[in-house]
Amino acid sequence: MKSLLHQKHYCYxxxxxxxxxxTYYYVMLGVIAHQGSFDVLEFISSxxxxxxxxxxxxxxxxxxxxxxxxxxxxxxxRLQMKRVWLYIFLTFFIAFAFAFPLFLFMRERxxxxxxxxxx
Numbered sequence: 001m002k003s004l005l006h007q008k009h010y011c012y013x014x015x016x017x018x019x020x021x022x023t024y025y026y027v028m029l030g031v032i033a034h035q036g037s038f039d040v041l042e043f044i045s046s047x048x049x050x051x052x053x054x055x056x057x058x059x060x061x062x063x064x065x066x067x068x069x070x071x072x073x074x075x076x077x078r079l080q081m082k083r084v085w086l087y088i089f090l091t092f093f094i095a096f097a098f099a100f101p102l103f104l105f106m107r108e109r110x111x112x113x114x115x116x117x118x119x
Contacts, residue, residue: 009108012101019097065096072103081110 031038047058069091076084087106090099 009105009112012105012108014101016098016101016105019101020095023095023097061096065091065100068096068100072100075107076103079107079110079114081106 027038030043034042047054069088072087072091073084075081076087087099087103090102
């Protein structure tokens with residue numbers, strides 16, 4: 001069990017890959033459905049207007065994304081990680097489902113490096 005806990009960063013990396021791939025896949029399906037263009041109004045409508053369930057999921061996502069993004073910024077600065085801004089960029093231009101687990105993966109690697117340096 002202890003070795004599994006030491007390998008948790010790979011779980012974060014897997015989640016990052018899955019989150020990025022599925023987000024990209026569904027955005028591409030939306031682009032194909034709109035004859036090759038990204039329809040911003042359709043995207044907004046599908047997440048905010050369609051029904052209460054969509055609104056619930058959207059607000060849930062945004063609350064978690066804001067908390068997670070804040071964590072990435074503050075934790076990255078606290079740990080003096082390089083290129084913290086990159087995770088924020090990836091959040092907005094790819095997906096939070098990609099950027100946050102990637103940040104957690106890199107954070108774990110950073111912590112392991114610091115741990116080895118202190119020994």
